[in-house]
Amino acid sequence: MSNPASISKTEGGSVTLRGISRSYGANQVVSDINLEARSGEILALLGPSGCGKTTTLRMIAGLVQPTAGDIAIDGRPITDLPVHRRNLGMLFQNYALFPHMTVLENVAFGLSMRGVEKAETAERAKRALALTHLTGFEDRMPSALSGGQQQRVALARAIVYRPKVLLLDEPFGALDKKLREAMQIELRQLCNELGLTTILVTHDQEEALVLADQIAVMRGGRIEQAASAREIYERPSSHFVADFIGTSNFISATILGKHDGKTTLKSASGQLFESLVATELGIGEKAVVAIRPESVRLSATGEATEAINARSGRVLRTVFKGQTLSVWLEMAGSEFVCALPIEAIGASPPQPGQIWTANWSAERTLIVREQ
Numbered sequence: 001m002s003n004p005a006s007i008s009k010t011e012g013g014s015v016t017l018r019g020i021s022r023s024y025g026a027n028q029v030v031s032d033i034n035l036e037a038r039s040g041e042i043l044a045l046l047g048p049s050g051c052g053k054t055t056t057l058r059m060i061a062g063l064v065q066p067t068a069g070d071i072a073i074d075g076r077p078i079t080d081l082p083v084h085r086r087n088l089g090m091l092f093q094n095y096a097l098f099p100h101m102t103v104l105e106n107v108a109f110g111l112s113m114r115g116v117e118k119a120e121t122a123e124r125a126k127r128a129l130a131l132t133h134l135t136g137f138e139d140r141m142p143s144a145l146s147g148g149q150q151q152r153v154a155l156a157r158a159i160v161y162r163p164k165v166l167l168l169d170e171p172f173g174a175l176d177k178k179l180r181e182a183m184q185i186e187l188r189q190l191c192n193e194l195g196l197t198t199i200l201v202t203h204d205q206e207e208a209l210v211l212a213d214q215i216a217v218m219r220g221g222r223i224e225q226a227a228s229a230r231e232i233y234e235r236p237s238s239h240f241v242a243d244f245i246g247t248s249n250f251i252s253a254t255i256l257g258k259h260d261g262k263t264t265l266k267s268a269s270g271q272l273f274e275s276l277v278a279t280e281l282g283i284g285e286k287a288v289v290a291i292r293p294e295s296v297r298l299s300a301t302g303e304a305t306e307a308i309n310a311r312s313g314r315v316l317r318t319v320f321k322g323q324t325l326s327v328w329l330e331m332a333g334s335e336f337v338c339a340l341p342i343e344a345i346g347a348s349p350p351q352p353g354q355i356w357t358a359n360w361s362a363e364r365t366l367i368v369r370e371q
């Protein structure tokens with residue numbers, strides 16, 4: 001059945017930020033951001049508190065004016081357009097439903113205010129509620145809904161206008177972990193279904209990894225790295241990014257040589273590392289070797305060795321985590337964490353006090369900038 005009033009899949013708009021900056025007095029809180037959210041993709045702005053994520057989103061929304069740079073949707077400049085002419089759906093952290101209106105009225109309100117005809121308003125609001133799995137809740141009052149259901153009403157309200165771009169600021173911050181995870185999956189499905197371009201602000205790295213096609217990691221008002229979730233995880237460009245996304249063991253080193261795609265590094269204590277992961281850093285430059293806990297294999301050597309890409313240490317503690325066993329080794333005054341798949345543990349797992357040796361392949365030896 002074709003229904004002209006339904007919310008159908010549209011072509012999401014591409015959003016381009018060129019040289020965007022924002023200052024408050026002498027304080028520059030966003031500096032020269034260049035970024036593109038491609039049509040239909042979910043872009044996460046990720047970073048610690050105060051790094052400028054919300055300010056960037058609010059500039060796209062038209063709620064804050066940039067002090068420099070311009071913003072375009074599908075190549076059309078929107079920097080000077082008022083909020084209501086940007087064709088954006090928004091869901092911010094402190095969303096408020098109208099408490100004296102039913103669910104359906106809450107979703108329909110904006111459409112009726114814009115003069116959309118009554119029957120079409122009801123039809124579109126119902127379709128938005130169906131997409132957010134709220135069919136049957138039309139006549140409920142917000143006070144009779146759970147937190148997750150209220151969140152879905154707010155989402156329905158944001159998509160009922162058929163926007164080309166959806167802006168979300170920490171949309172699931174107030175929900176408990178289970179509900180947040182369920183909503184993340186629903187949001188992903190919804191965005192795919194509608195073909196919406198979505199820009200999401202979050203400080204939660206897991207949320208960014210689950211939801212985003214592209215993650216822009218921000219730090220101090222700048223983009224530190226923007227790439228796919230996988231690339232950010234497997235090829236972090238800096239110490240900051242590697243530390244912010246997932247867990248890593250870090251060892252300071254200097255680049256000793258580069259040959260045939262292999263980079264050799266040396267730590268201050270003289271230990272050698274080899275990496276097959278591409279790096280832009282050159283010979284003689286300072287770097288940090290980063291090793292993910294799940295990249296490590298462990299063997300019970302009983303004595304200390306410092307071979308290439310291997311380090312020994314005394315087991316401090318072990319923690320069973322369902323799929324993996326985390327093992328902390330004490331190495332030269334610092335801790336080194338390994339995550340062993342349960343099936344790889346064997347009959348004699350590491351015990352506190354024993355000496356074990358961690359080793360990892362050159363393919364899993366990441367090299368990141370110090371800063």
Ligand SMILES: Nc1ncnc2c1ncn2[C@@H]1O[C@H](COP(=O)(O)OP(=O)(O)OP(=O)(O)O)[C@@H](O)[C@H]1O
Nearest residue numbers: 024029047048049050051052053054055056201203
């Ligand atoms: N209206 C304003 N006037 C002055 N300073 C502001 C204003 N709005 C934001 N800032 C400052 O700009 C910086 C960036 O704020 P922003 O809200 O964009 O960060 P954020 O990354 O979204 O942080 P959070 O995760 O805590 O929300 C902060 O230092 C903040 O204090």
